[in-house]
Amino acid sequence: MIKPHLFSAISLLFISTQLMAQTTLVKNVKGYTFIDNSLTKFSAISFTDDTIDKIYSPEEVLPNSNDLNVIDGQGQTMLPGLIDAHGHVIGYGHSLLRVDLADTSSERDAVNRTISYNKDIPTMSWVLGRGWNQEQWSNNTYPTAKSLDEVFPNKPVWLRRVDGHAGWANTKAMALAGITAATKSPAGGEIIKDQSGQPTGVFIDNAMALITDSVTQPSPIEDKIALKRALQSLASLGLTSVHDAGIEQKDIALYKTLASEGNMIIRINGMLYLPSTNWQQQLQQGPYRTLDDMYTFNSVKIQADGALGSRGASLINDYSDHSGHKGLLLHDKKSLQHYIEFAMNAGFQVNTHAIGDNANKLILDVYQLAIKQSDSKALRHRIEHAQVLRLEDIPRFSSLNVIASMQATHATSDKNMAVSRLGEKRILGAYAWRKLLESNAIIAAGSDFPVESPNPFFGLHASITRQDHKSLPVGGWYADQKMTRAEALKSFTLDAAYAGHQEKLIGSLEPGKKADFILLNDDLFNMPENQIWRSQVSETWVAGKRVFSAKDVSAVK
The missing domain is CATH 3.10.310.70 (Diaminopimelate Epimerase; Chain A, domain 1)
Structure with missing residues (x-):
């Protein structure tokens, strides 16, 4: 029989042991990350709780301790957790x-x-x-x-x-x-x-x-069910963080509730939609993040025009396939200036949807004045989509420190109609990834799900090949605008993290950063490029915890 005072001592010992930091070593992997913006290979990684301690090159001797939780990666490829910079x-x-x-x-x-x-x-x-x-x-x-x-x-x-x-x-x-x-x-x-x-x-x-306005709106319970299902689905695809491009106050409250319950299995960076109910009051409260960095709110989303497919994108000249029609601006210039200036002065990053060349020029013009007035160049304001640009506007992204938040699969989805809409000259400034990169612009990659599939490997494949899943067109659509494999991965990791002011937290696997990573059987840098879109994630880890395992899914089936 254990005496009461001994039982208390054992209980305290058990509790203190539980609270002790757990160090995990994942070995035998083909790892890729970015160190000082350069692609770096590694063979093992160790992390304590949610923070990376060290990555190991193949030549280094691995630690050997009974206190380590050792996981054999079985030769799988390890990548930094993928980040979608624009989803819903x-x-x-x-x-x-x-x-x-x-x-x-x-x-x-x-x-x-x-x-x-x-x-x-x-x-x-x-x-x-x-x-x-x-x-x-x-x-x-x-x-x-x-x-x-x-x-x-x-x-x-x-x-x-x-x-x-x-x-x-x-x-x-x-x-x-x-x-x-x-x-x-x-x-x-x-x-x-x-x-x-x-x-x-x-x-x-x-x-x-x-x-x-006549559709019955989802109840808060239905919203919560939908959100939890979305997070689980996104984790299964290898996404460890998403920038939610357009939320309202009720969504901010929902994310905070999920975070307080410990149900945020991937990281979310929310953009408040402007205008929306009580948006000024919300911005006056300032940016917000949870202590565990699972939810961040430091940006806003504004919509300048429509989409190219519906001929709603605002063009400077008529659509090539619709004479007399130039698309639509969703707000007048005065309203856009008000939203943008208010948000910048409140200390928020401004992310504006602009697809047509007229909308992009207008937003760059408004940004240029508002950034100077608010002294907010360091906030890294963004243009979401940046899809059709005048060639002379491309260098303005870098000079204004404006990020091009782009979705590669839009190009491969739009290739069958984009030239018809824009003509042979304007298309040269559309989906212009290489031109933007060569002008020193940062491209943050995303998918715009559910407009496109949220599968990031679809985006990586499109970035690298400029082809659809049937490997068409041969050689790639305007192939001179392709990204390299390293550039494409960086746009979905470190550069996407930079676009959310989180590059010191996530986006690469380095000591001091969060242990967000994925494992997959295919080697992104050695597999046939036309097969990249078929890649499947075997495990997703966020903050040092496994949040998805393909084996668990198979076992359930």
């Missing part, structure tokens, strides 16, 4: 709960997939989905409400286009929103109408709000 996390979570229309082959195919979804979740008051792209359909024309009405006469349906800049509604949804032939298109948006003036069911950019 909660939206992605909800997309996992909605009908997926990506890669549909026709309007009828999209309708059939929506029917199947409704059979699986018949209790939903609205049928919601995303991912259709008429440019991938044989007729290349927008869908209509009529095809949905045939199967959904009494249930509202709202399906967003792949880029989120257009939506497709049935007649029931339009009736609930009060849309008639007399309804006028709002500023910065368009209601597509037929020859008789009747709405066809397609709404572009700001006009989408006419429908979305």
Whole structure:
């Protein structure tokens, strides 16, 4: 029998042992990281709790201690945890709960997939989905409400286009929103109408709000379920950090709740959407981060124009395939200046969506004046997408210390229509990764999920090859703009971390940084480049903890 005082002593000893730092050594790996911006190989790594102690070259003798937790990497490749600098996390979570229309082959195919979804979740008051792209359909024309009405006469349906800049509604949804032939298109948006003036069911950019304002909003519980599902899915793809490009106050509160519960399995850097409810009051409270750096809020997201696919991107001259149309600015210049200046003066990094050359020039012009006025060059303001640029605007990124936050898969997705939209001259400043890098600009890579797949290996493959998954076009689309393998990895790691002011915390595997890394069987630097997109992660580690294991998933199956 243990005496009471001995039991207390043993308990204290047990507790103190539990609180002692645990050091882990992962050996026998083909490791790649960046040291002083140069690609460096290593064979083992040690970390204590969430912080890296040392990386070991193949020539170094590894420590040998009974106190070490030793893991054999079994020759797998280790990379720094991948960072997506532009995704929509909660939206992605909800997309996992909605009908997926990506890669549909026709309007009828999209309708059939929506029917199947409704059979699986018949209790939903609205049928919601995303991912259709008429440019991938044989007729290349927008869908209509009529095809949905045939199967959904009494249930509202709202399906967003792949880029989120257009939506497709049935007649029931339009009736609930009060849309008639007399309804006028709002500023910065368009209601597509037929020859008789009747709405066809397609709404572009700001006009989408006419429908979305009528959609029943998710409850806080549904938001939390969607967010947790999204984080788990992203971790399984090798993402250890994501910049959430456009959140609201309620989302900030949700992230804080998840962090307080210890349920933030990957890091999130949130951008407050401007304008949104009480945005000024939120910014006046200043930047925020949790003590464990799992959630950070130090930036804002503003949207200047629409997307190229829906011809909503704001161009200086007419679209090459639509005479008399230059796209749409979603805010007037005075409003943009107000949002940008307010955020900069409040100490926040400003990240503005700009796709067309007119939108990019406008934002660079406004940034130039606002950065000088607020003395905020060190905040590393960003342009999200930076997709179509005048050649003379490319050097301005480096001179203004503005980061180009770009998504490589947009180029391989858009290659079939971009030249038609822009013509042979403007395309030379579009998706211009090499031109930006040669001008000393920083490119932070992302995917813009759920517009594109969140799989970072799709982005790495597109950056390196400028090809789709069928290895087309041969040699790559405007192949002179390719990145090297090292540049592509850096854009998804160290440069993405830099874009979030976190390069001293994450982005590379170095002593003092957080132990965020992934393991995979394929060697990014030696495998055939046309196979990179097929790479699959076997383990994801964040803050020294394994948050995903492919073996565990296989065991469940």
